[in-house]
Ligand SMILES: Cc1cc2nc3c(=O)[nH]c(=O)nc-3n(C[C@H](O)[C@H](O)[C@H](O)COP(=O)(O)O)c2cc1C
């Protein structure tokens with residue numbers, strides 16, 4: 021479970037990186053690891069402690085796909101959409117996932133249980149199609165295996 | 177009492193993605209074997225591949241699932257017993273035996289975090305040699321080797337290093353591009369997971385040659401296991417006195433920081449990578465100045481791909497001349513090709529340049545996984561052209577590929593069978609460019625979005641001819657007006673699809689609007 025935002029701990033994270041503006045991308049990663057998304061509060065605090073503008077922080081947050089600004093679902097399912105996985109049926113797998121999970125690509129389901137996202141290559145291309153669930157990579161994922169993996173990660 | 181058997185089970189993304197951790201646990205639970213977590217031998221279709229040391233040989237079994245472990249034990253696999261999954265001595269498997277394993281010589285052979293094993297298998301002999309021969313000697317060997325950048329552009333590494341070495345500055349940097357964004361590529365990952373000390377060694381040699389004391393590795397965030405292993409490898413190297421101040425008493429200081437990317441393809445472009453390493457959005461910089469002159473924080477900077485840097489220790493150890501004896505023309509040495517997509521035996525094949533695409537896909541790869549005919553092959557990632565099946569005899573040589581408007585890039589080979597819809601692939605190329613564009617130039621930012629729309633109209637059979645012409649013009653505009661290869665090369669896969677597979681852009685039969 022992601023932690024609740026805590027300004028003191030946030031300061032600590034920033035200080036772990038020496039509060040250096042050139043480490044902003046790495047600091048944002050550390051925030052994602054702890055809080056799972058970058059809140060408005062976080063942007064404000066990071067800007068203040070790095071002594072840069074909020075617009076600067078926003079600019080970086082919005083540039084990178086990894087830095088989400090809304091809380092993800094309890095489970096994050098990423099399906100590789102790049103060419104090697106396409107060659108092995110990722111389009112069909114994606115359609116199946118959208119249907120069984122009841123959520124469209126790039127969306128979080130209304131009950132907050134699951135987020136479905138595209139990813140462009142997990143480096144598992146010799147075992148396509150590849151999927152990442154809660155930061156774990158899986159290979160040769162056909163629809164049957166996808167259903168099993170969901171089960172393993174706590175059900176659909 | 178007989179000594180305990182040693183069993184190797186890879187701790188590597190593909191193997192783990194197919195259950196290697198569970199296999200290792202099951203073997204540990206049910207036998208008294210000593211389990212070593214190695215890297216991968218690159219035969220991904222056999223993963224998880226388990227190896228048992230029997231006498232002087234390693235005997236392989238695969239692909240092994242946790243459910244197979246009981247049966248393996250019954251078959252006495254710890255003594256190389258017969259079983260359906262028995263593959264025989266690992267080194268005799270043709271896929272491996274027929275390679276030129278130089279850069280990947282240790283990958284899969286050892287526990288990547290075991291410094292003693294690394295040294296025992298020739299590790300750090302390149303660096304030791306380099307420290308003895310001095311920066312100039314290193315530069316000379318790298319130039320003689322003919323090594324060209326393995327990240328995509330194929331620029332001569334020796335010349336790049338010389339430029340940084342010649343630059344006068346209080347601080348210089350060596351940066352390693354481990355963003356590996358191309359679909360169908362995983363050699364950087366496999367090396368960093370299976371033999372990370374080789375990359376560290378290559379970076380130290382680069383630093384020594386150009387006079388840099390700091391290195392950065394920029395690793396894509398999609399590789400969590402790689403990150404974990406590489407972070408540990410940095411600690412192992414530091415603890416052994418091979419990284420940090422006064423390396424092995426040589427007086428040379430060099431240390432490396434690991435930075436993560438954040439899901440942006442364009443950050444693999446070198447100047448965008450430098451922006452990202454400086455904590456900013458990954459917007460491409462104008463060149464000149466070249467990074468070799470003004471790179472990270474404005475200082476002279478080497479930017480090299482993982483495989484480029486990891487090739488260096490071996491080059492120094494074996495000499496540049498000997499390295500250059502292999503390969504063809506201006507494509508010297510080996511490349512770690514990666515077979516992916518719809519291929520029966522996907523994996524990594526390190527081979528001297530000059531091998532044919534057919535040899536790789538059919539002899540090593542065994543044709544398609546589906547058993548259907550090959551229709552198209554995309555080489556060199558999302559900016560690489562689609563090569564039609566009729567051209568599979570082309571040799572892998574940078575210049576030969578350039579002649580047909582294709583590129584080798586980072587060596588990724590993605591196979592498609594005859595069910596592929598090439599209009600959908602062309603559309604995806606434009607869509608990917610639209611998603612990943614850094615936004616700096618209009619032809620790329622807007623052009624790619626238009627490209628998707630135009631292809632949609634062609635697919636819907638609206639003003640087909642006019643829209644095909646428009647697509648062609650759009651491609652010209654992107655090629656001429658883009659600052660980097662994102663916008664400048666996206667037209668390559670698109671045009672190759674239209675050129676070689678025009679039937680996929682035709683209206684469906686019976687539809688004669
Ligand atoms: C859009 C784009 C993405 C790129 N992605 C990578 C990458 O992921 N890894 C890489 O090594 N080079 C990548 N490159 C090439 C780099 O710009 C650069 O040429 C390379 O890192 C230089 O190292 P090398 O000479 O050792 O190949 C990319 C280039 C472009 C235009």
Ligand code: SF4
Pocket residue numbers: 442460612613614615616617618620621658659660661662663664
């Ligand atoms: S071509 Fe695209 S990615 Fe490259 S600089 Fe221009 S807008 Fe950025």
Ligand code: FES
Pocket residue numbers: 100101102103104105140141142143144145148149150359360361
């Ligand atoms: S293309 Fe899907 S893992 Fe590489």
